[in-house]
Amino acid sequence: MNRILIALSASFALGGCLLSPGTFSSELHLYSDERFSFAYDGEIEMLALSQLAQMNRASEERFEAECYDEDYEVRECSETEIAAQRAEWEETAGERAAERVREAEMLRQFVGSIDPSDPQAAQEIATRLERQRGWEKVEYRGDGLFDVSFVTAGTLTHDFVFPTVEGMPGANAFVSINLRDGGEVRVDAPAFAAGKEEPSWGTASFAALAAMAQAEESGEAPRIVVPQGTFTIVTDGRILANNTDEGPKPHARGQSLRWNVGPSKQQPPTALVAFD
Structure with a gap:
């Protein structure tokens, strides 16, 4: 089951939740003279x-048999079931390796051909941001977390x-400003929420699911x-x-x-x- 959660988390994140705000303050000023x-x-x-990157590695660290009863509750596996599942797991090792290669390539495309498992990946991303206008500070704090201004x-x-x-x-928007005809301006901040009321999940929800799945695999x-x-x-x-609210x-x-x-x-x- 953990591997299913990991795969789902990775797929959702690759689908458009690559970046997430942590602790922050943000301010936007809009004036009539544009x-x-x-x-x-x-x-x-x-x-x-x-x-x-860590979850992809953790998902292949060890074999773990999974068995369920008629109510889909987890139960203890018999030796025969364990042996059968292990044999199937070993037989599909090549398929899993090929899938990891495909996922890694997809991930590199989303993050600009950067390999997330590369120890220098974070510094390369920080360097890219620092050379863009507006990024006054980009410091990597570890575990995928950047401190920025x-x-x-x-x-x-x-x-x-x-x-x-x-x-x-693959970078998703924290804040977007759209200009409309008639002098109207629409502002949205889709990333500034823990989740969404409609039946879909926000960036933080994906991060939480990913972290919990990884923690259960690693015990941390x-x-x-x-x-x-x-x-x-x-x-x-x-x-x-x-x-x-007010x-x-x-x-x-x-x-x-x-x-x-x-x-x-x-x-x-x-x-x-x-702006009339």
Whole structure:
């Protein structure tokens, strides 16, 4: 069963949850003259460097027979069942090895041809980020966790997404800004939530599943990084919609919206602002 969880976790992560925020603070300013600024300070976890590479290795460390009763409850296997499952496991060793090669190649494509099992992979990713404009600090703390500071400002004449990583098509958006006709701006922060209310799973849920599966395989306590922090929007525009708990608050530059992100935050922040 653990191998099933591991495979599912890896597949979901590769499907678009490569990056996850940890402890952070983030602020977005939007103004009527099209000026904007955005900042993110805190942690970013790269699942490929933390759980995925380790889980792929852990899933093949040892043979373990699994047997179930009529109610699909785990039961003790007989010697005959153990022998049969071991024989099948040994016969499919080549298939598993080929599958690991395919998964590793897929993972490298998502992380820009970087091998997550390479000890220098984290430093290569940090180097890529540091040479991109806006990344003022990128420090690797180990176990797939980076401590970063990102700041950018300019004229908002086009859509904006954070983060983007050069050569890494699998990077998922923490914050996106989309410009609409009629002077409206839509802001979404899909990664700033512990999960989602609809029947799908958020980034933190994948990380938690991956960590628990890995921990059960290795016997070590799981390390689960979940989004924890604040996201604030400051604007002099007209706020048409938002899903904060308290709504707009007065601010020296107009109004502000603030989301407290944590384990109990299920709905990702979203807002719609109009500049008449």
